[in-house]
Amino acid sequence: MTKHDVKNNDKTKPGLGRRAVLATGVTGALAIPFLARGAGNVLRIGVPTVLSGPIALLGTSSRNALLLEADRINAAGGLAGRKIELVFEDGKAQPQETARVARELVNTGGCELLIDATPSSGAFAVQEVVRDLGVLCIHTCSETSSLTADPKLRAPTAFRCARQGVHDSIAGGAYLAQFANAHKFNKWATCSPDYAYGRDTTAQFLDFFRHFKPDIELVTQAWPKLGQPDFTEVITKLIQARPQALFTLLYAGDLSAFINQGNVYALFKAMTVCTPNVDYPVLSAIKNIPDGIQSGTRYFEEFPPLPANKAWSEAYRKRFGQYPTNWAWQNAAAMMFLEAAAKKAGTSDGKTLVAVLSGLTIDCPFGTNGKITMREDHTIIDYAIGWGRTIAKPPYIADIKPADWGQIIELETAWKKQLGYI
Amino acid sequence: MDLGALVACFASPACVVTQASSGLIVGLLLFLVAAGLTLIFGVLKIVNFAHGTFYMLGAYIAYSVLQATNSYGLAVLAAAAAMAVFGVAFERFLIARVYGGNVLMQLLICYAVVLIFDDLVKLIWGADFHAMGMPEAFQRAPIFIAGGVVPPFYAGLIVLSLCLAALLGLGLGFTRMGKIITAAAQNPQMVAALGINTTALFALVFGLGGGLAGLAGALAAPVRSLSPGMGFSILIESFIITVIGGMGSIAGALLTAIGYGLLRGFGTIGFPLFTDELIYAAMILVLLLRPSGLFGREIV
Known part of the structure; x- marks a missing residue:
């Protein structure tokens, strides 16, 4: 003017x-x-996520899942009578940028709640913002256990609705120990990306694997760079070491390239490959998925074998034209937790919901027995973790064995004590 | 460091064959990209930071052509041809406008092209990664030489890349056009004064460089993941090759690329935690001792 x-x-x-x-x-x-x-009938939920860069596919699948659930909840009357409006911001998987957009979503974006759909690189930064602002936040993609396990890092109003590295390591260790005993596989190798997730989670997996099978011999370890275009020399090194089985934490495009390049060297005939990271994006990208990879189920529409899980996956595919990812189910489950908490509390007020969420068990298509619990330490348990073997045709993973949650919690508790968390 | 494993590997013919062949394939694919980069620099004195984009587009075009025609040969040819045309257009419409200008301007143009085409790839093929898969003709069991493993596809790539390197060397050294390009690299003003159309010549060089990068992308596509931005990592490695080999030297690029591949192949056994660092250390050492690179005196 x-x-x-x-x-x-x-x-x-x-x-x-x-x-x-x-x-x-x-x-x-x-x-x-x-x-x-206080705009009455609209509840704004801020969602920092990753919408650009190499893992944009996962951020987009998070957005898709949240939109699907928000529309469903809104059609049923909203969250305690208030229509959900999701506000997405791209944190570009950078800690500082993610923290900035999270703060802005609350301070100037009018968001009353946060769903943090960023990987650990962003989630730890958002955790500090949440601690400062005191807003209710559900982390939906960080798998790093310390985010909620370490009391020094835990924030009173922050929850995690995502799988955890320690849970996967225990489940994977137990399954693969049984598999190794059955096949008399003692010589193992590992091949994981050369950064915190690859190194820490491989070490954690080996700890639990040795707990179940102390007599393994680690013949070699390879640490390719994240996003490395060519794994040829790594593959030949693994073949030279002659392990009976290989554990790998490569994922997404790296896992796809590794499998394609491994096929060229007949790697999958030379050793049994085991990974928790085969998911639908990898399955859809690889033309010749080898039989017999021992694989975890990050998201799988056949597991848990519940009609609600299959129906949710079909609804997602019908709307977005692709299969859901692991991040997708975790975000959908977060919305289901908010829905159940608001219903129980009769309000969408964040502070009230914090108290209700802690210890809440909900009906959920992604739970081992159709239920997931948000434990008192603000992280979920009883979600579906299974291991099976790949087959070349749909449903791609067969003979899935569900993990024993009693065993997971027992060993997780021991692990927490060992680290001084409890 | 695992020197024991390295010594054991050198003592085993199987290990030597396997690691050497894997090193050769890594190096020779890099050579195809680096050759175009060094050729463009040698003749035009342009550092083409957008060269990785040619590689990426070559891979994506080959992916789509293979899906449409089910012919890998056609896919490779189409990718190389398309990138050659793209190279000519890139030189004529963008780079030609900044010849002799500020290097920063050249850099900005290249960077803009990288960003624009990364986003275009996202729009056309999507943000998620793709895998071409191995063409049926190459879905064969590996060959065993002295107990070492050599996949047929990689053996074919090694032969093809070496043939292309020989063709490039012979073409530049013994054909009229090759001699003109060599002369233009040394003294473009004199070449222009002799009545040779340097405008067309420069476009041709860019086309050749682009075609080689597109070819490398298409050849790598069956075994690598295709994703927006995939050209960036190959660009870094190609720069290492061209800097060590000597900016503008095809022979330097070839020998350095092979050395780079072998260092990776055997380094991953003997120095698994700092194979990359060895390569960077080699680059620093060469730059300190021979700032123009190993073959820097040869212009082309």
């Missing part, structure tokens, strides 16, 4: 002086977040 305009305004509206206009404007601007926050 120019000076001339202001003057005209003064003339046409003599009752509203310049100072009053300014004061009204300033007050209005300051009040916008609070007005938006």
Whole structure:
């Protein structure tokens, strides 16, 4: 507005002086977040996620799952009577950027709750924002156990609705120990990406694997770079070491390239490959998936074998034209937790929901027995973890054995004690 | 460091054959990309930071052509041809406008092209990764030489890449056009004064460089994941090859690429935790001792 305009305004509206206009404007601007926050029938939920870069596919699948669930909840009347409006922001998988957008979503975006759909690189940064603002947040993609296991890192209003590295390591260790005993496989190799996730989780897996099978011999370990285009020399090194089985934490495009390049060297005939990371994007990208990879189920529409799981996957595929990912089910489950908590509390107020969420068990298509619990330490248990073997044709993974959650919790507790978390 | 494993590997013919062949394939695919990069620099004095984009587009075009025609040969030819045309267009419409200009401007143009085509790939093929899969003709059991494993597809790639390197060397050294390109690299003003159309010549060089990168992308596509931005990592490695070999030297690029591949092949056994660092250390050493690179005196 120019000076001339202001003057005209003064003339046409003599009752509203310049100072009053300014004061009204300033007050209005300051009040916008609070007005938006209290905008009656709309509940804004902020979602920092990853919508660009190499893992944009996972961020997009998170967004898809949240939209699917928000539409379902809104069609049924909303969250405690309030329509959900999701606000997505791209944190670009960078900690600083993710923290910035998370803070803005709350401070100026009028968001009352956060669903943090970022990997660990972003989730730890968001955790500090949440601790500072005291807003209810559900992390849906970070698998790093310490986020909620370490009491120094835990935030009172933050929850995790995602699988955990320690749970997967125990389940994988137990399954593969049985498999190794059955086939008399003692010579093992590992091949994981050369960064925190690859190194830490491989070490964690080996700890639990040795717990179940102390007599394994680790003949070689390979640490290719994340996003390395060519694994040829790694593959030939593994073949030279002659292990009976290989454990790998490569994932997404790297796992796809490794399998394709491994096929060229007949790697899968030379050793049995075991990985928790075969999922639908990998299965759909690889034309010749080898038989007999021992594989975990990150998201699988056949496991848990529940009609609700299959129906959810079909609804997702019908709307978005692709299979859901592991991130997709975790985000959908987070919305289901919010829905159940709001129903129980009769409100969508964040502080009230924090108290209700802790210890809440919900009916959920992704639970081993159709239920998932948000434990008192703000992380979920009883979600579906299974291991099976790949087959070349749909459903791609057969003979899936569900993990024993009693065993997982027992060993997780021991692990927490060992690290001084409890 | 595992020197014992390295010594044991050198003592085993099987290990030597396997690691050497894997090193050769890594190196020779890199050579195809680096050859175009060094050729363009040698003649035009342009550091083509968008060269990885040619590689990426070559891979994606081959992927789509294979899906449409089920012919891998056609897919490779189409990718190389398309990238040669793209190279000519890139030189004519963009690079030609900044010849002799600020290097920063060249860099910005290349970077803009990288970003635009990364996003275009996302729009056309999607943000998720793709895998071409091995063409049926190459879905064969590996060959065993002295107990070492050599996949037929890789053996074919090694032979093809070496043939292309020989063709490139012979073409530049013994054909009229090759001699003109060599002369233009040394003194473009003199070549222009002799009545040779340097505008067309420069476009041709860019086309040749682009075609080689597109070819490398198509040849690598059956075994590598295709994703937006995949050209970036290959660009870094190609720069290492061209810098060590000597900017502008085809022979330097070939020998350095083979050395690079072998270092990776055997380094992963003897120095698994710092194979990459060895390569960077070699680059620093060469730059300190011979700032123009190993073969830097040869212009082309």
